Amino acid sequence: MIAHECGLFGIYDHDDAARLAYFGLYAQQHRGQESAGIVTLDNGIMHMHKGMGLVPDVFSESSLAALPGKTAIGHVRYSTTGKSSPRNAQPLLAHFKGCDICLAHNGNLVNAAELREELENEGAIFSTGNDSEVFLHLLVRAMRDESPIDAVRTACSRLKGAYCFVIISGNTLLAVRDPYGFHPLALGRLGNSPVIASETCAFDLLEAEYERSIEPGELFVVDASGEHSLRLSGEFPKKPRQCIFELVYFARPDSYVFNEQVYVCRKQMGWQLAYESTPDVDFIMPFPDSGVYPAVGFAQCAELPYEHAMIRNHYVGRTFIQPTQTMRNFGVRVKINPVRAMIDGKRICIVDDSIVRGTTMMTRVKKLRELGAKEVHIRISSPPVRFPCHYGVDFPRRGELIAAQCEMDEIMKKLDVDSLHYLSIDGLLRSVMHSDSYCLACFNGDYCVPCESCRKEALEACGSATK
Amino acid sequence: MIAHECGLFGIYDHDDAARLAYFGLYAQQHRGQESAGIVTLDNGIMHMHKGMGLVPDVFSESSLAALPGKTAIGHVRYSTTGKSSPRNAQPLLAHFKGCDICLAHNGNLVNAAELREELENEGAIFSTGNDSEVFLHLLVRAMRDESPIDAVRTACSRLKGAYCFVIISGNTLLAVRDPYGFHPLALGRLGNSPVIASETCAFDLLEAEYERSIEPGELFVVDASGEHSLRLSGEFPKKPRQCIFELVYFARPDSYVFNEQVYVCRKQMGWQLAYESTPDVDFIMPFPDSGVYPAVGFAQCAELPYEHAMIRNHYVGRTFIQPTQTMRNFGVRVKINPVRAMIDGKRICIVDDSIVRGTTMMTRVKKLRELGAKEVHIRISSPPVRFPCHYGVDFPRRGELIAAQCEMDEIMKKLDVDSLHYLSIDGLLRSVMHSDSYCLACFNGDYCVPCESCRKEALEACGSATK
């Protein structure tokens, strides 16, 4: 499982600000299950509640009641092993000269370590392990001499990498997206109130209207004087570099993201994939839920039956007791279970969105073989992930990426499949509308924002990719 | 939503009895979300833990640690409004002459009220509102003079209606299914230990082998002397009357139930449905998840594209805070959300498994119309539900069943659809293997086990069905 990105939410001037933030986060729960938090602004005073776990577990009626005010921002954080800690939950809140400032962040700063060192040399203290706190320090320092809007611009001019922020400072709500536009951010409207969310599925739940994407490099500001769409300072790249994995896997299929229809893109990926390589099988089958949409497209293009023969357990996601020792591969098996009668003696084509480490795929194929599958073919609706992401996607380290370590025939052998095909980069770009505006670094190592660690890894990658 | 039936589990002579019961219930969580409970037997002493809520919420490592012993039974209970109460959670446990007896029940006794009155006249006290407690009293009374096995037979001979029981008495585990076999009960094996479950998906999670169905009228017994398959006393019906709604909706599609493949049956229902009535549309779309399997069969038979364009929220099922007043039809909308781009201007055929009250369907069709659907056609993979169930399915009262109240054209009008077709009873029976062994009372009012209340309702039903 690839770690999801984070989800952001913001709303200005609505009587139910906290409650709407709750549902706005709830609809974006797939973007982060580790922690959730909301800050509201009420008469110049900020109120915060955050905690570890899913949105419904972190918030209750009483915790919402303790979040008065008409302006709110919220955050859900993804879960990665090792870094999980209550003090990393967002939004972050700081006091500065009698004022409160809060912000929530989605992304990854390439120069966070350098900035952190510089700030520490000036005596700054850090209370979290988040990159976001670096920005908070830069912002507060800039605010000593500048207006909140100028301070955000000044602070952003120091950042390299991927970032979307929602910020409350004074009585102003700000939303900002980096010039490359790595991560999505959308503007909607509920009555007269502007609403900000990472994904439009949040607007659907609130019955807010989707208006438009916050553009790369845009600084959207709303205060008592109205709404303003400004630009960050500095030079901008010619083309954005949006994260195409949002379309492949992260975003909910009912969302609009980067001005694309996620569902349609995924179906197209399946269609292109079938066009590139259709095996001779009895039927097409997804691993739900991520594989469902490309599988539907694949089956339509290939004119082969679509079967929904892996059953997803709806109650997964809660904390568990430990399985017994006899329950091998429990974590994999508990999520989806094959329909035995559909497997025995069948030639099956599995469609899924990606392979990362390959271990889950290996276990599932093995199970299908045990149940009597005659042939198992794998079709993946994205190119092989061979390079690390430096802009916020938490792929495993290169050494664990099966496609970075192994040639295609080795992978087939490891997975014990009869054939394997990944969608080509070309096929992927053909599946989307704005094919020249995406970051493909995890597929081809082409990093638009370089960093020391990138370079080292890239060199190493070349070595292993050509071996 | 129709109330699910309950789920049972039993295991004999396994070191991890409580933990396996936990996972056996977890896999059957779809059969009951209101409460969960486990009783274990350890050196003649029983230990019980039960509570309101989902299995992972009711049990923790520490509550499992307090359930020692090698024999266990478990129960998940469905949720219906009004009757929800901690004291109705199962298993039930009683003390009698220094011994503990416990049992878990799936079903509904037609003569529970009569038996209860009779028992109360003899001074019996009831501490729950469960029918199951009636059986517990009968069982204990019979045990004054008889062996546990004979006592179960004697007590069952008093019962009319639907029942599956798993029972621990002394050091014996018993499982019994009523002569009509209304509800499913299966026997599996984990190592040398026999395992009992309502559905075989529990065996898959435990990696137990499915052996066979417990037969209608069978009394399966396991104790230190081995396993015994006995028969209940009394005359048996010529044919079982198994609940066909298990195949239509209740059971998990990866389970075997009544010696049928649930997934295959559901796909066949869709296939038969397409054969009976295929509209001229752009694509077929299910309401996930229950509609997915007939929709897949329908699309294959009709040779029309299958689209998965209603997106299910995976995190539903947890307790919620209240939505705001602006969030109309929240409860319906939060579960599944349409992919807007797939709806606008399209002629759509929705496939779903059943319509009960019609309110959910109405709201969803309305939403599709709002999003620009040109035509909306509904195909239902089961016949209209016109009669109440007296054997354990918690349909709404007749007055709320849309098909019992309205003619077909009225329903279409209410739902605001372009066409509507329900699968015929014939088509339904053609979709299963053992077509002469099912109860169809909810469709045709033919009750194999009569009762006063049935008769009255049936009369009334005739009236409304012929009007």
Next chain:
Amino acid sequence: MIAHECGLFGIYDHDDAARLAYFGLYAQQHRGQESAGIVTLDNGIMHMHKGMGLVPDVFSESSLAALPGKTAIGHVRYSTTGKSSPRNAQPLLAHFKGCDICLAHNGNLVNAAELREELENEGAIFSTGNDSEVFLHLLVRAMRDESPIDAVRTACSRLKGAYCFVIISGNTLLAVRDPYGFHPLALGRLGNSPVIASETCAFDLLEAEYERSIEPGELFVVDASGEHSLRLSGEFPKKPRQCIFELVYFARPDSYVFNEQVYVCRKQMGWQLAYESTPDVDFIMPFPDSGVYPAVGFAQCAELPYEHAMIRNHYVGRTFIQPTQTMRNFGVRVKINPVRAMIDGKRICIVDDSIVRGTTMMTRVKKLRELGAKEVHIRISSPPVRFPCHYGVDFPRRGELIAAQCEMDEIMKKLDVDSLHYLSIDGLLRSVMHSDSYCLACFNGDYCVPCESCRKEALEACGSATK
């Protein structure tokens, strides 16, 4: 620590019935810390909430909100090792012929086992290990033919031993105390509403007026027709046999119990004790809190300084993590800690209410010796406990009672004290007002209500007492 008895509460026709029951139990928390429960009656329907733990932990605003109605009874249960279980929490609630009946019990039935066997032979099922459930069965059986009042009389006529009950049946609140009056029960009034409690300290907290004691053998009834003071049927003993340990230890010192002032009785016990045996010491010191009141009386009579030099930790009583291995005798030490400066080089007279096993006393004396006490004298404000109680006090088994096992000089040696004196039975009776109405069985083995097990133990006791 001797296990406290239980605490009862009842209130009729008050708008805040559940809330007042909560505080009525809270004020009587010292009578039972294991579990707490309240049942209310609202329009013929009963509502129950009970759980393990202290009153404030069992109940919340939301659980009180789920207890509507103007009539309520409540119960706090004492804690003993081994029998602690949620299913033993009270009140008990039963359904019988469409009605609910509930009751709460303080006491111990000497013939419970015989009655239980008889009932089981008639087919009765027990769901708890409480004696109280035996009475519930008898009551329900009697109610088949009799009015609630007559049924209570009939059921009570079968009981031997100690009991106070508060009962709700139909719309009637009943309170009953056994003819020997072993345990206290008091009638108070809040506005026009009658209030029942085990101890009058509950009335003080509610600001209810204390009216009188419910008399031994009295059946107090309140329903729509008014209040009635009736008598149980059968012959009554000439004198009550009230539990004198209520005055020695159990009851709160600010309560009236058995028409006695608890505080005054305890001070008198100390006074009599000093009269019987005053050592030559520097000061008198209690083990708080139970020893404080006799110590105050002792110091006044002996004209010696009273010092409060053992400091009680106010936060004890909550659940703990385990101490480290180096923290010896943690359980004893954490409760009270000596003031070092007051101990070194001093001759000290400790006054406490009783010694049961002697282990706690031993540890405390040892600690005082370690801190440099020159002499340690012990004075106990009750006679030696040598016999088990069969009427509801949970003394340890005879084999663990230090005074049943050892002669006075042995006890002194074991405790390592310079002198030891127990109050004489005569002195004890001189400390109370109604000296001819108390049960002294635990001191002298004179059981007014005999039972098989009593006789056996008594014989054994004679043996050991004369050795």
Next chain:
Amino acid sequence: MIAHECGLFGIYDHDDAARLAYFGLYAQQHRGQESAGIVTLDNGIMHMHKGMGLVPDVFSESSLAALPGKTAIGHVRYSTTGKSSPRNAQPLLAHFKGCDICLAHNGNLVNAAELREELENEGAIFSTGNDSEVFLHLLVRAMRDESPIDAVRTACSRLKGAYCFVIISGNTLLAVRDPYGFHPLALGRLGNSPVIASETCAFDLLEAEYERSIEPGELFVVDASGEHSLRLSGEFPKKPRQCIFELVYFARPDSYVFNEQVYVCRKQMGWQLAYESTPDVDFIMPFPDSGVYPAVGFAQCAELPYEHAMIRNHYVGRTFIQPTQTMRNFGVRVKINPVRAMIDGKRICIVDDSIVRGTTMMTRVKKLRELGAKEVHIRISSPPVRFPCHYGVDFPRRGELIAAQCEMDEIMKKLDVDSLHYLSIDGLLRSVMHSDSYCLACFNGDYCVPCESCRKEALEACGSATK
């Protein structure tokens, strides 16, 4: 109720560091009930757990298990209305250049606002409302150029006011007490491990040996090289100014504080008080528990009977449901309840440690009058509190201090008492051993460390004191 001060704990190089910190805080729970926290150091990495509530509620076995390491500090925080917030819980933890630094603070900095403004001008961000965070910033800034020990000295040289800190930096544990020594800090030993605590009662529970007080101006350091007792830099006052209210009320009577025996001091205050003014009454009675110790001394000096006739409820302190409207003065009454029989017709002398607002005293005297007390005399074992404290004691504002607002005869009238006497400052100093080393500012307005706000209040105080 006066707000307690905070409690500190530290331990170095012990296998059970976190568990001992738990019990060290538990024993000092009376110093702070709002929040509790522990930080441990394990192989250079710090682990923190803190939360709102009492120690046993904040920590569980599992949260302790997540606190590995052999060095630990802990903190309990007092509760004041308005400022209660999870983010103010201590210890505070910061990251700086790859290292963690943590600290816990007891005290109040007089120049916190100035320092904060200065730091904010340099860009510092604050995440709490604690003074302690100011020190954390100063410390981190100093650490850029200096060793941890020198950095603590440099940072302390900027502070004015009252402070005790325990700090972990690198592998070093540091404990520091300000040159005036306002608050107590003690050094103990458990095996070879040094232990730090605000009060020695923590050592008693751990069975650690008390060694000595950390001296005013001392910087105690322990690291791999051993233990070092250093001095803070700068000039020191000639005499310490220790908070005499620790002896009057805050500290537990079984503690040594400021090289004084708390129990003995309090008894002496009662003795002096009796010497100054003994009324003609039937007996002396404390308001438990704070009044018990001076009352014991008073009764001994006055040769009058001591009665313990106000009964304390042991279960107070937990969260409550709301009382009913009929339960007037519930908050006062629930804590202690008078023994009615001892009050009626009696002339009573109440001894208590202090009067702050006077409202509690007023309610209690009224209750005694209602119960029939013939005369009520009040004796207070400390002088009238007329001035605010700037060094950490949270007295109410001057406008609420009854002694700052009213002349003695007005107070008597308000309280409705027959006589009233406060211990003189002279009498107070005669009750302690080191009479020239205490801060008396709250009694006489003599502030050794001046500040703007002090001066203003002092002026105002003079006005009201002389009117």
